[in-house]
Amino acid sequence: MGARPGHAVGVEQPEGLRPRGRGRFGPFGGQFVPETLMPALEELEQAYRAARRDPAFRKDLAQILSRYVGRPTPITAAERLSEAVGARVYLKREDLCHTGAHKINNTVGQLLLARRMGKQRVIAETGAGQHGVATATAAALLGIKAEIYMGAEDVARQALNVYRMRLLGAEVHTVTSGSRTLKDATNEAIRDWVTNVRHTYYAIGSVVGPHPYPTMVRDFQAVIGREARRQMLAAGGLPTHVVACVGGGSNAMGIFHAFRRDPVALVGVEAAGEGLDTPRHAASLSAGTPGVLHGAFSYLLQDGDGQIRLAHSVSAGLDYPGVGPEHAHLASTGRAEYHAVSDADALAAFHELSRLEGIIPALESAHAVAWVWSRRGQWPAGARVLINLSGRGDKDVEQVAAQQGPGAPGGGGSDGRSHA
Amino acid sequence: MGDLMHEAVTGGRARLTGVQRLDAVFRARPTAALMPYLTAGYPDLARLPDLLAALAAGGADAVELGVPFSDPLADGPALQAAATAALAAGFTLDGLWAVLDRVLGTYSLPVVLLTYVNPILAHGAARFVERAAGAGVAGLIVPDLPWAEAAPLRRLTRQRGMALVPMATPNSPPAHLKDIRSGDGFVYGVSVTGVTGVRDQLAPDVLAFASRLKEAVGLPVAIGFGISTPDQAAQVGTVADGVIVGSALVSALMQDPRHAAQVATTRVRALARALKGGRGEGGKTR
Numbered sequence: 001m002g003a004r005p006g007h008a009v010g011v012e013q014p015e016g017l018r019p020r021g022r023g024r025f026g027p028f029g030g031q032f033v034p035e036t037l038m039p040a041l042e043e044l045e046q047a048y049r050a051a052r053r054d055p056a057f058r059k060d061l062a063q064i065l066s067r068y069v070g071r072p073t074p075i076t077a078a079e080r081l082s083e084a085v086g087a088r089v090y091l092k093r094e095d096l097c098h099t100g101a102h103k104i105n106n107t108v109g110q111l112l113l114a115r116r117m118g119k120q121r122v123i124a125e126t127g128a129g130q131h132g133v134a135t136a137t138a139a140a141l142l143g144i145k146a147e148i149y150m151g152a153e154d155v156a157r158q159a160l161n162v163y164r165m166r167l168l169g170a171e172v173h174t175v176t177s178g179s180r181t182l183k184d185a186t187n188e189a190i191r192d193w194v195t196n197v198r199h200t201y202y203a204i205g206s207v208v209g210p211h212p213y214p215t216m217v218r219d220f221q222a223v224i225g226r227e228a229r230r231q232m233l234a235a236g237g238l239p240t241h242v243v244a245c246v247g248g249g250s251n252a253m254g255i256f257h258a259f260r261r262d263p264v265a266l267v268g269v270e271a272a273g274e275g276l277d278t279p280r281h282a283a284s285l286s287a288g289t290p291g292v293l294h295g296a297f298s299y300l301l302q303d304g305d306g307q308i309r310l311a312h313s314v315s316a317g318l319d320y321p322g323v324g325p326e327h328a329h330l331a332s333t334g335r336a337e338y339h340a341v342s343d344a345d346a347l348a349a350f351h352e353l354s355r356l357e358g359i360i361p362a363l364e365s366a367h368a369v370a371w372v373w374s375r376r377g378q379w380p381a382g383a384r385v386l387i388n389l390s391g392r393g394d395k396d397v398e399q400v401a402a403q404q405g406p407g408a409p410g411g412g413g414s415d416g417r418s419h420a
Numbered sequence: 421m422g423d424l425m426h427e428a429v430t431g432g433r434a435r436l437t438g439v440q441r442l443d444a445v446f447r448a449r450p451t452a453a454l455m456p457y458l459t460a461g462y463p464d465l466a467r468l469p470d471l472l473a474a475l476a477a478g479g480a481d482a483v484e485l486g487v488p489f490s491d492p493l494a495d496g497p498a499l500q501a502a503a504t505a506a507l508a509a510g511f512t513l514d515g516l517w518a519v520l521d522r523v524l525g526t527y528s529l530p531v532v533l534l535t536y537v538n539p540i541l542a543h544g545a546a547r548f549v550e551r552a553a554g555a556g557v558a559g560l561i562v563p564d565l566p567w568a569e570a571a572p573l574r575r576l577t578r579q580r581g582m583a584l585v586p587m588a589t590p591n592s593p594p595a596h597l598k599d600i601r602s603g604d605g606f607v608y609g610v611s612v613t614g615v616t617g618v619r620d621q622l623a624p625d626v627l628a629f630a631s632r633l634k635e636a637v638g639l640p641v642a643i644g645f646g647i648s649t650p651d652q653a654a655q656v657g658t659v660a661d662g663v664i665v666g667s668a669l670v671s672a673l674m675q676d677p678r679h680a681a682q683v684a685t686t687r688v689r690a691l692a693r694a695l696k697g698g699r700g701e702g703g704k705t706r
Contacts, residue, residue: 032564036591187493292564305539
């Protein structure tokens, strides 16, 4: 896929918005929510600040992460993949977290906070269902009632995750408004929160939404990068590149954060879907424009009147028309670069990693693998590439089999891109 | 006397700013102002002039005109559905400006535009405000632009004499109520913690909320969200300076879009009568 790094460089502060202030990353971020939610965001920010300073909270979180989630997750030196692409490739194994993805790092943190705030009820939005499952899991662990909003399209596509959430004791609300996907599930969760704000905690699943969510979710996910940095140093030195897929961007912020002051290239990989020159993609940074969606000023997919466009990706977890405001800032300062990978290339990488390493990646994470793969043979000598393998692909196997036919998994080797 | 005032204002409208026209709506009136809400572009933009005329004919005092948005997170099902239908019918901002340019010059009531913040940013805030003011729009209500984020937009609206209407909710802290004292036009009091929509009953504490708000903000207070029936409007009107009815009216239009203008006049007339009857019994006896 044609790389368009730095598309967002030098974005000017739009007229009509405050240039900076609380909860801003450069001009990005902020709190664009109904007035009803402002006291709740203030309460949340104060509670979060107090919690992170509280040794008891930190100890509770650390114990759950180690004894329940299964942290630290290892890094794996991907020997055969390294040989195939011509660089040392390491995988940060978030696929080994309980529930199969990094999402749980955030939900155990937020639900501990909800319990500390005395909230009896937690709501969440979910697209593919991974954040919904992670929320339902943490809610079961902590004895909190969870209600999950999920678009009708996704409920149909991800029936297994709907069942998992119900099995875990959560209630799943099917959202039939708008495009019936993640963006509308998020709208509906916000409407619920506006209505039940006094006793309900809203657990956002990515580094999106109004302040303090982008910062708080990043902080809860930053454990990924802290571990990975230590592990890389122990394995011979810092990576030259850290690569992660970006939908809303929580796994990417989680791994980038610890490396932000290191001489390390930070690479975010968005979903180019059927191509950036078509309307069917989800690459907000590579091909979007600045605007406000779900409470934050960031990059998003929209038309000239500011109506939000539908996103598309083969990977439901990247199928979102916005991106976290800190990514918009990292793109605009040039500290991170953002590229986009097509559905077809992500599917090919899904097969390559399965075959080469015995690791079936989530289709989301396969985008990061695909970008590394796309540079095969071009990596400079001494390149050490760390990929955040944000989730495992069991959830995607049925979809891939249905698209490609179970008898013909992807073809063989580098030019076996059989996906039509 | 209210009518005389209204005539005078209408006659001299060309020299009045949007803020002044809104002030005139609330000045020295014996009963609460009726402010019906329409989704612009529902059923389609071509019928907006007739619908605006229908609201005036029914006895409205000001109009709140909603700009359809793809992701209206402060709206309940009725206004979401109307916005979705309007967008599907081809609504564009340029189309709206074309209609308002043609109509508002001779329209008797001040029109306040309700829009989410992203369409404003997409057009460029200065250009949006310029376009709205040029068309004769009296003010803006932006439900996802809290007062803490509103100062830059407010500078732009003030330059054009337009009101940027602050909102207050039952859970607004005293500091917010103090901040919005410097607002223009009126304060939009949201009667419930929740989204727009028809409700069987008024929030139990809505009258107390309205009077607390009036005392705190020193501006006229119009109450909206969940006010549906003439009786409910009359009850709220005993305390509030203005009553906003949105979802109930739009739902009625959606049940009979072919006769939208007649439906609008009938509904607004019933609400206006109830408000002028005052003291809460008006709606029930008619």
